Amino acid sequence: MFLIPEPQRVKYLDEKGFIINRDTEIVLDCKCNFNHLGCAKQVKTEIKANFNLDIKINKGLAKDQEGIIYLNKKTGKEEGYSINIDKNIVEIIGNDDAGLFYGVQTFCQILRQSDVQLPNVKIDDAPYYKQRGFYHDVTRGKVPKLETLKRLADRLSFYKINQLQLYIEHSFAFKNMSEIWMNKDPLTAEEILELDEYCSKKNIELVPSLSTFGHLYEALRSEKFKNLCELNDPEKEQFSYFDRMAHHTLNVSNDKSIEFVRNMLKEFIPLFSSNKFNICCDETFDIGKGKSSKLAREYGADKLYVDFLKKIVNEVKVYDKQIMFWGDIILKTPELLKELPKDIICLNWDYSKDVTDHNVRVLSEANVTQFVCPGVGGWNRMMNYMDGAFNNIRKMISYGKKYGAVGVLNTDWGDFGHINLLANSMPGMIYGADLSWNPDDKREFDDIDRAISIIEFGENCKDIIGTIRELSNEEIAAWPYIIYFADCKMLNRKVTYEHLEGLNKIDSNRMLEGYHNALKLEEEITRKGRSAKSSRVMDIEEFINSARGVALMNAVCLAIKKYELGHDEIKLPIDNNKLAIELEYWFVEFSSLWRRRNKESELYRIRDVISFICSFLRKHIGTK
Incomplete structure (x- = not known):
């Protein structure tokens, strides 16, 4: 059983747990209000989605009742909750409104990984960070x-x-x-x-x-x-x-x-x-x-x-x-921290995979209230750099x-x-x-990947996030190199190569390998994604498009190295005209995905870059 976040205290017992059937009711305690009704509805929806059972919601005292999923409140640590599942009853008890809500979220994760007979488990949980x-x-x-x-x-x-x-x-x-x-x-x-x-x-x-x-x-x-x-x-x-x-x-x-x-x-x-x-x-x-x-x-x-x-x-x-x-x-200039108001919160960001505790310690020693601000590692990339981000x-x-x-x-x-x-x-x-x-x-990253895969996409997609992690390691040459090159050329500025120096140092053979590996991983994601739950189909489509994007950007950066940085020895994985065509078809699909979740906004700017790159590639058709 995977739970995210991992509860502070979980105890699984060997006895059989609660069985959900058509007679099961969700019962709100008499003291519960309309906010808690939303929690009951979420449990009802989750049971319908997982077991195709349309159970009823009721309200009353649960004393001596059996065969119910009972939602109640008690006093305790803010946002905390407890879940008790045995063969007779499911109890989800929140220390406050938020605690009951969070208890329901954990219960929904249990439902996603169970058959109609739930595990016999006791959970006592509350957050570390408020x-x-x-x-x-x-x-x-x-x-x-x-x-x-x-x-x-x-x-x-x-x-x-x-x-x-x-x-x-x-x-x-x-x-x-x-x-x-x-x-x-x-x-x-x-x-x-x-x-x-x-x-x-x-x-x-x-x-x-x-x-x-x-x-x-x-x-x-x-x-x-x-x-x-x-x-x-x-x-x-x-x-x-x-x-x-x-x-x-x-x-x-x-x-x-x-x-x-x-x-x-x-x-x-x-x-x-x-x-x-x-x-x-x-x-x-x-x-x-x-x-x-x-x-x-x-x-x-x-x-x-x-x-x-x-x-x-x-x-x-x-x-x-x-x-x-x-x-x-x-x-x-940390000496100036003393000039700031005492009640201000400093958002302390650092996105390096090798980040040290230096800045966090400096702010602590200066008695400055702080949030720590990591990052998910997606900017400037087709696929987030998961190893670095995690x-x-x-x-x-x-x-x-x-x-x-x-x-x-x-x-x-x-x-x-x-x-x-x-x-x-x-x-x-x-x-x-x-x-x-x-x-x-x-937990190790492999376990977290599997947990996310199962909870988000279903048991039949239990390895999908691990495959995404593999893909993230095949993005050898990333979007900024293309942007810098296109920016300078489109604005008639001299390309100084300062920002292309990183591209110049990247192993071209590794870029070529990244191109081929990304295409293989695209096929793997497509195959695994067929079994994803319907609510996550769009995510799968975005993964697939990103995989093709990783491959194509590796190929484009190889072309920039060959024709702009003088690496004549590079053998491109695909001829220039076909690469341009592949890039244009990829962008059409990318645009469709963009428009499903987003306003049109500034999609046209990416289109202009892609159009420029395709023109650049076609100008070198026939060039060895």
Whole structure:
């Protein structure tokens, strides 16, 4: 029996357990309310899906009753629950509303792995981290449909995640800022309100997150706000993936910069019921390098950063919110941590598979409240790098426990167009949820893969996540190399090869091997995926498309090495015209998958890159 998160205490007994039949009833205790009725309905739905039995829901006292699934509440540790299954009764008892909800999620996992006779088991469980979050990028190319965000909330809550943040720069429809979000299909105020309500029913706090300092690419290259950019006013120029990530920080020496922030906050904050707000303030690379350079020479760029950060904090404090911010800049000068308000939360991110405890320890020693923020390893890739991500998640969460972090925020970014598909991030999300609840889970990755496979896709797909992990190790040459090459060529910039140096060093034979292995794994995923439960068919389709994408990107990067970096010795696995055709067919399928879960948003930007690469390949037809 696999359970995710692994409960704190589980005891399986040898005796026979409860048998579900047509006479079974779900009984809510008399003290239960409408929130608990939703829990009963979920159990009813799960039993129908697994055993094709349509059992009834009732309410009353369960004393001396047998043959029922009894839902009740008691007092105890917040969000905790207990499950007792014997031959006579199933008892799911929550310490509070959230605890009963989480007990039901665990019971549903038991149902998915049982026949009509359930195991005789006793579970006593409660979370280690009170705040267990997932951070999802909805800005860098892909804006999900409201229905997709609701289904994401369903999946998060099933694994006991209780906080969701959406990363927003320009992808919210701010009034009088249409110049910024036009052609981006932004989220609307009404969608946020509806999602907030939906999340609350799933015991998820929807925490607002908004770029308020750096990463303001679309705003600070607009006619209306370009005067607020730290670097000299840029002429309106073609879109650049690299410029989007690397520049466009607010000019702290301009009083209108904080006014710009104030106006966004005034419109955005009231949409959320959360008592928290993430102001971001990360990667302010340009501060002190342009219009504020004189001030930077006088006071130092680090001091300029902290002073403007405090201005933003004061603006948010008006709304009586607890403030979160990314810690990458302040950690470069930890002596300035003492200038921050005591109640601010530092979001401490590091995505390396070899991450150390240094930054977590520094913040702990400075008595700064922190979340540890690992990542699911999907950005800039067709398939998430699972080995790296799982190691990162495990280490960061263990450091958080060691140094007293108050929460976990597991991140899912979409750099360079958000080509990574949602299904590919779910294994990392689930593993983060597991350790956020129980950091002492020592299961090996193979066991976690099998657990995710069975719970998510069914017993007949028990090895599917292991196959996905294999695929992730065949993505030898990743999307950033293609983006840098296409970015420079499409913008008529000189290719300096600085960012292609990594591609130059990659073993070409290993890339070729990755191409062939990915195609074999595509066949394997297709075969295994045929037995997946109907609710996860779209995930299987995204895995299959990603597998073909891994193969094709390896082949494209081999072509770039051959024709652009002078590796004439490279033998391509497929001729240029056929590779271009394969790439175009792949993109048509990718686009269809994109549109099922997401708005059109900035899909056209990926299309333009793929079209450019296909043209590049065809220009070299006949070239040896």
